[in-house]
Structures are given as C-alpha cells and as structure tokens.
Amino acid sequence: MRSASTKTRTRPGRQRAYHHGDLRRALIDVALELVTREQDWAFSIRELARRAGVSHRAPYNHFAEKLDLLAAVAAVGFERLRVALLRAIDGIDDREAALIALCRTYLRLGLENPALYRLMFGPALSATGAVDRPTVARVAGAQARAVLEDVILEGARAGVFVLPAGAPNAVALAALSVWSATHGLTMLLIDRIPPPNLSVEDMTETLLRSVIGGLRQARMAHSAQAR
Amino acid sequence: MRSASTKTRTRPGRQRAYHHGDLRRALIDVALELVTREQDWAFSIRELARRAGVSHRAPYNHFAEKLDLLAAVAAVGFERLRVALLRAIDGIDDREAALIALCRTYLRLGLENPALYRLMFGPALSATGAVDRPTVARVAGAQARAVLEDVILEGARAGVFVLPAGAPNAVALAALSVWSATHGLTMLLIDRIPPPNLSVEDMTETLLRSVIGGLRQARMAHSAQAR
DNA sequence: ACCTGAACACCGTTCAAGT
DNA sequence: ACCTGAACACCGTTCAAGT
Numbered sequence: 001m002r003s004a005s006t007k008t009r010t011r012p013g014r015q016r017a018y019h020h021g022d023l024r025r026a027l028i029d030v031a032l033e034l035v036t037r038e039q040d041w042a043f044s045i046r047e048l049a050r051r052a053g054v055s056h057r058a059p060y061n062h063f064a065e066k067l068d069l070l071a072a073v074a075a076v077g078f079e080r081l082r083v084a085l086l087r088a089i090d091g092i093d094d095r096e097a098a099l100i101a102l103c104r105t106y107l108r109l110g111l112e113n114p115a116l117y118r119l120m121f122g123p124a125l126s127a128t129g130a131v132d133r134p135t136v137a138r139v140a141g142a143q144a145r146a147v148l149e150d151v152i153l154e155g156a157r158a159g160v161f162v163l164p165a166g167a168p169n170a171v172a173l174a175a176l177s178v179w180s181a182t183h184g185l186t187m188l189l190i191d192r193i194p195p196p197n198l199s200v201e202d203m204t205e206t207l208l209r210s211v212i213g214g215l216r217q218a219r220m221a222h223s224a225q226a227r
Numbered sequence: 228m229r230s231a232s233t234k235t236r237t238r239p240g241r242q243r244a245y246h247h248g249d250l251r252r253a254l255i256d257v258a259l260e261l262v263t264r265e266q267d268w269a270f271s272i273r274e275l276a277r278r279a280g281v282s283h284r285a286p287y288n289h290f291a292e293k294l295d296l297l298a299a300v301a302a303v304g305f306e307r308l309r310v311a312l313l314r315a316i317d318g319i320d321d322r323e324a325a326l327i328a329l330c331r332t333y334l335r336l337g338l339e340n341p342a343l344y345r346l347m348f349g350p351a352l353s354a355t356g357a358v359d360r361p362t363v364a365r366v367a368g369a370q371a372r373a374v375l376e377d378v379i380l381e382g383a384r385a386g387v388f389v390l391p392a393g394a395p396n397a398v399a400l401a402a403l404s405v406w407s408a409t410h411g412l413t414m415l416l417i418d419r420i421p422p423p424n425l426s427v428e429d430m431t432e433t434l435l436r437s438v439i440g441g442l443r444q445a446r447m448a449h450s451a452q453a454r
Numbered sequence: 455a456c457c458t459g460a461a462c463a464c465c466g467t468t469c470a471a472g473t
Numbered sequence: 474a475c476c477t478g479a480a481c482a483c484c485g486t487t488c489a490a491g492t
Contacts, residue, residue, distance in 0.1 A: 023456085044484060055458050060486075062456095121418050122345075141420060169425060173433040176421055177408070180434055184411025185403070191348050193368060194403055198396060206391060206400040207407055210441030250475085271465060282477050287467075289475095458491075465484065472477075 024062040026052050031073050032116070039115040041070055074120045077113075078140030081120075084109055085147045095155030099215075100208055102148055103182045107204060110186035117190065121183075149175040152215075161215040174215065181211050251289040253279050258300050259343070266342040268297055301347045304340075305367030308347075311336055312374045322382030326442075327435055329375055330409045334431060337413035344417065348410075376402040379442070388442040401442060408438050 030051050034043050045066055046056040063069040088105035089098040110117040120141070153171045155161040163170040185207050188194055194203060257278050261270050272293055273283040290296040315332040316325040337344040347368070380398045382388040390397040412434050415421055421430060 021456095045486090046484065056484095057459075057486085058457060066485080118349075121414065121420065142422075145420075169429065172422060172425055173429060176412070176415070176425065176430055177434045177437045180411035180415060181404070181408040181437075182411065183415060184407035184409065184413075186411075187348065187414055188403070188407055188410060193348065193372075195369075195399060198399055198403065202396065202400060203403055207404045209391075210404045210408075211437070214437030214440045248475095272467090273465065283465095284467085284478075285476060293466080456492085459489095461488080462486090463484100464486105465482100467481090467483105469480080470478095473475085 023052065023054060023058060027059055027062060027069065028072050028076065031069055032076060035073060035115050035119060036113055041073075041115065041119055045069075070119060073116070075140045077116045077120045078144050081106070081109055082140070082144040082147060085144060089147075089151060095151055095158055095160050096212060096215075098151050099148075099155065099178065100212070102151060103178065103208055103211065104204065106182050107186050107189075110190060111200075114190040117186065121187075145175070145179070148179060152178070155215070177214065178211050181207055250279065250281060250285060254286055254289060254296065255299050255303065258296055259303060262300060262342050262346060263340055266340075268300075268342065268346055272296075297346060300343070302367040304343045304347045305371050308333070308336055309367070309371040309374060312371060316374075316378060322378055322385055322387050323439060325378050326375075326382065326405065327439070329378060330405065330435055330438065331431065333409050334413050334416075337417060338427075341417040344413065348414075372402070372406070375406060379405070382442070404441060405438050408434055 027048060030048055031041075031043075034048070034051075035041050045059050048069075049056045049059050052058075059069065063072070084105055085102055088101045092098045092101060149171055152161060152163075152175050156163050156171065156174075161174070163174050167173075185203060189200065189203070254275060257275055258268075258270075261275070261278075262268050272286050275296075276283045276286050279285075286296065290299070311332055312329055315328045319325045319328060376398055379388060379390075379402050383390050383398065383401075388401070390401050394400075412430060416427065416430070
C-alpha cells in the first residue's frame with residue numbers, strides 16, 4: 001500500500017482515494033488511533049464512521065458488532081508485542097539476560113499504551129457473554145507467548161534455568177509464572193494501584209530478581225556465575 | 228440496619244419500605260447483583276433505576292455519574308476481599324503458610340466473580356480520563372494490601388523471609404512482587420489466556436513455589452541497594 | 455459486494471417542577 | 474432534600490433500497 005503513489009490524495013476524487021476498497025483496514029486504523037489518543041474504547045461506531053468519512057451504517061459491512069472491531073484492534077496490539085519482544089532479545093546470548101529483556105519490554109509496552117494493553121487482555125477476548133468469537137486476537141496472543149516459552153526452553157536446555165519436573169508442561173508452567181508476574185506488575189502499574197512512593201524501577205527490579213530467582217531455584221548448592 | 232424489624236417488608240406501604248430513605252444503598256446492591264449475575268457492568272443507569280423501582284432520574288441524586296456508582300460497587304468488592312484475606316490467615320502461625328493462604332484466597336475470589344474483580348482493578352479506579360475521583364475504592368484497595376504487607380513484615384521479623392535491604396520500602400516492594408504474581412495469574416486466568424491443557428492447580432502451585440522461593444532467596448553475595 | 459438513509463428502541467444527562 | 478417527567482442529543486442495530 002505504501003508503495004502506491006501518494007498522488008492519489010491530490011487527485012480530484014479525494015473521498016474515494018482514502019478507502020480504495022479497504023474500509024475495513026481504515027476502520028481499524030482509526031479505532032487504534034482513538035484508543036491510543038483517548039486511552040479508552042468507549043467511542044461509538046457512529047463516530048468511527050464519521051471519522052472514516054462513511055455513513056454510520058457502513059462499518060457493519062465489515063464487523064458484525066463493535067466487539068469484533070475491538071478484537072481486530074487487539075490483534076494489532078498483539079502483533080506489535082510479538083515484534084517488540086523478538087527485537088528485544090535479538091543478539092542476546094545469555095538466556096537469563098534475554099528473559100529480563102523480554103519482561104522489561106513487555107512492561108514498557110504496557111505502560112506506553114495502557115488502553116490498548118487492557119483491551120488486548122480484557123473483555124474483548126475473554127468472552128464474557130457468549131462463545132469466544134474473537135479467535136483472531138487469541139491466536140495473536142498465543143504467538144506472543146511462544147516467544148517467552150522459547151527463551152525459557154533454551155535456557156533450560158543450556159542449564160541456566162531449572163524447571164520443576166520432566167513433565168512436558170514444565171516449560172509452559174514456568175513461562176506462565178514469569179508471565180503472571182510481569183503481567184501482574186504491568187496491570188497494577190497501569191491501574192495505579194501501587195503506593196506512589198515506590199519507583200517503577202525499584203518495583204521492576206525487585207520483581208525480576210524474584211522471577212529469576214524462581215527459575216534458578218532448586219539446586220542452590222554452589223554460588224553460580226555472577227553476571 | 229439489620230437489627231431493625233424485618234416486618235417492615237410485610238407492612239402495607241411496601242414500596243416505600245424497601246428504600247426507607249436509603250436509595251443509595253439499594254442502587255449499590257442492585258448494581259452489585261447485576262455485575263455478579265451478568266458478569267458485566269454495561270447495564271444502563273435507567274435499567275438500574277427500573278429495577279430499584281424509581282424514576283430514571285433518581286440515581287443522579289446519589290451519584291454524579293455512572294463511574295461513581297461503579298466505584299462504590301468496587302469498594303464493596305475490596306471490603307469483601309479484605310475480610311476474606313483476614314479470615315484466610317486466621318489461626319495460621321507459619322507466616323509462609325499464611326502467605327500461601329493469602330494468595331490462594333485472592334485467586335479464588337477473583338475466579339469466583341471475575342467481573343467484580345476486573346471492575347475493582349479496572350478503569351473505574353485508574354482515572355483514565357480525569358482526576359482520580361473514586362477515592363473510595365482506592366482507600367479500600369489500600370486496606371486490602373495492608374493485610375499482605377503485614378504478613379510479609381512479620382515473616383521478615385521472624386526470619387522466614389529475607390527482604391532485599393534495610394530500606395523502609397523493602398516490605399512494600401516484596402509485597403508488591405507477591406501481589407503482582409498473584410494478580411497476574413488471576414487476571415490471565417479470568418481472561419482465559421493460558422493454554423487450556425494447563426490445570427489451574429498446577430499453575431497456582433508453580434507460581435507459589437516461585438513466589439516463596441523469591442522471598443526465601445538467600446542474600447546472594449553482593450548486597451542489594453535500593454535507590 | 456458494498457454503501458446510503460430512514461427508522462426503532464434505547465441511552466446519559468439536564469431542566470423545570472413538584473413535595 | 475429527594476423525587477418525577479419531559480426534553481435533548483446521542484447511540485447500536487435493522488430495514489429497504491440504491492449502485
């Protein structure tokens with residue numbers, strides 16, 4: 001799309017040029033911008049349509065209801081997360097350092113765009129009412145999770161991390177513990193729950209120390225190599 | 228209120244009896260019931276008024292806007308949490324066992340009423356748009372947090388837990404780590420993010436093992452400096 | 455296949471009164 | 474002090490058409 005000539009915007013038929021048949025994408029873009037700027041997804045479908053320059057009915061040609069639109073926005077957020085996580089560990093050899101980089105990146109992204117983050121893990125996916133319709137976002141979330149599991153698996157193979165047992169679930173369970181801790185701190189910070197006299201850096205460091213400690217655990221016989 | 232005769236409900240003036248001047252309380256009750264049953268707080272103020280048997284305008288005499296009503300509901304949730312946490316550790320001597328009991332209770336309550344839990348930590352408190360109006364819920368949350376901090380402080384004094392440094396923040400930081408992990412797992416479970424082949428019990432146990440490990444953690448060689 | 459515009463039943467919030 | 478009822482400007486979603 002970006003390779004196409006930008007002159008189309010200066011052409012006479014300006015209104016048609018913007019959508020050029022991809023109103024769906026345009027709606028997601030506008031919604032993402034709204035979520036980011038207003039830090040809220042309470043905007044109406046009608047306003048969305050207005051900003052996209054179409055009738056208030058048009059969005060329903062692409063999304064059955066508002067929930068589906070929000071799920072699409074969440075999917076974009078998960079994709080961004082996945083890319084950011086992959087980039088964060090790029091070129092890092094030490095799996096422990098890689099894990100820390102993952103957690104810090106995760107936290108940073110959450111704090112950068114709290115509303116998007118909450119949308120990703122919120123009601124849009126959790127199927128509060130009916131069946132889990134927005135599979136899109138769920139799949140995207142699973143891909144982001146895979147990055148974390150890979151690092152832990154590699155660390156376990158390298159002997160840096162000690163996993164609970166030989167169960168096939170071990171990696172998934174360990175990853176979920178790390179994820180829980182990081183996700184929890186991110187959420188608490190987003191929601192401004194911690195007392196204001198604690199600094200984000202201190203909280204992060206304390207948590208990561210605990211998380212890493214939990215993974216090194218078990219055989220703490222001899223002092224391991226310091227970093 | 229409970230000490231008052233319940234015969235008032237069987238009296239002739241049934242309509243007046245229910246509110247007996249406390250429409251505010253009645254509205255909170257109805258809202259809490261709606262949140263619990265529908266697992267959602269998308270209900271309208273008008274519907275709330277309908278169920279309470281008053282005009283759709285009446286609620287505005289007690290809550291400036293819907294947010295304030297939701298904050299009041301959240302405050303009830305925090306109070307319930309505080310009571311449940313206190314009861315959970317009642318009679319337990321071992322501070323490590325007490326801490327585990329706290330985490331498990333926290334998790335259980337969250338899974339019992341996900342919508343209320345999400346409301347407690349959600350936008351109603353986080354002041355997405357303006358100033359932090361709903362101080363009510365914030366205070367209630369701080370009280371619940373105090374229970375956790377007490378257990379950790381006592382454990383540290385008894386030598387069961389080893390805290391980072393002598394900084395006055397140490398207890399708060401340690402408590403926040405434990406809270407983050409527990410809160411994170413609760414949220415992830417509520418949102419059905421973990422893969423379905425993992426059992427809740429396995430996830431919980433793995434997490435708690437890691438959390439406890441982090442608190443026992445022998446001071447590793449170099450001392451930790453808090454900023 | 456996609457869009458428009460009218461229509462329906464709702465909503466949050468305000469205003470002007472009532473008691 | 475608290476409640477009512479009308480009113481305003483919105484909303485999500487559906488229907489019947491247009492191209």
